[in-house]
Amino acid sequence: MALVRAPAPPRAGPLQLQGYKTALPYAYSFGEFPTLELLTHRPEHALRVVAHTKGLGRRGVAAVRARCEARGLPFEVNDRAVERLSHKGNVYLFGVFAKYAAPLARERNHLLLVNPSDNGNVGTIVRTMLGFGVRDLALIAPAVDLFNPHVVRASMGATFAVNFAYFASLEVYRAAHAHRLYPFMLGGAKRLGEVRFEAPYTLVFGPEGAGLPEAYRAFESVQIPQSPLVESLNLAVAVGVALYEAARETSEG
Structure with missing residues (x-):
C-alpha cells in the first residue's frame, strides 16, 4: 500500500471530514x-x-x-x-x-505478515508486538491498511508506536533487509522451543486460513506444537506465542 501524499486537512476551520477510505491523506x-x-x-x-x-x-x-x-x-x-x-x-x-511514513529499523528484529486481511487480527498483533518488545512490522501486499480506524482501535493505539513498511513481494523485502527468516508453518522443520533465533531476525506469518506458500520451507521453517483437536491456531494467537518464545529466549540468552 503506497502512502497518500495529498494535502492533509487543516488543523482548524470548518469540519468537512469524510468516512474513512484508504485513499484519504x-x-x-x-x-x-x-x-x-x-x-x-x-x-x-x-x-x-x-x-x-x-x-x-x-x-x-x-x-x-x-x-x-x-x-x-x-x-x-x-x-x-x-x-x-x-x-x-x-x-x-x-x-x-x-498519514505518515515510519521506515523499519534495519538493526532490529522484525515481524513480517504476508497478505493479512483481517483488521482485528492485525490490530491485536500490533499490540502484542509491543508487549514483547518488537517495534518493526513489515507487510507483503496486498494487506490490510494499518491506518484503517478498525486496525487502530483493535491495537488500542499501539499502531502509533510501531514502524512499518509495505513490500510488493518477499524478494523486495529481502533486498532491503538481510534478516534471517523464520517462517511459521504447519509441519515446519523445527518445533518452536528447538529453534535459536539469530538476530537480527524476522518472524514470518502467512494470511489467515491459507498460511504461507510451500516456497517458504526453503528457509528455517518453524512449527508451533499444538494438539490435533484444531487444524491451526488463530493468526494473532500464533504470532503471540512466537513473540513470547523469541522474547523469552532473548532474555535468557
Missing part, C-alpha cells in the same frame, strides 16, 4: 486511549480532536483535552460528526491525523 483514532496514544507517539501528525458532549465529563476525554490545550491542537465538540463517523454509541471522541 488522513485517518482517525476512535476512542480516548487510542487518541492518547496518538498524542503520545505521533503528536506531530495530529490535526485535531473531535468530541461528543456525552463524553465531556469522562476522565479520558479530559486527559485528551488537556494534551490538546498543551500542544495548541484544536479540540472541538461536534456530536453529529462523532456519531456519523464512528458508527458506535460508545465512542466519545476521535483524533484526526495525517
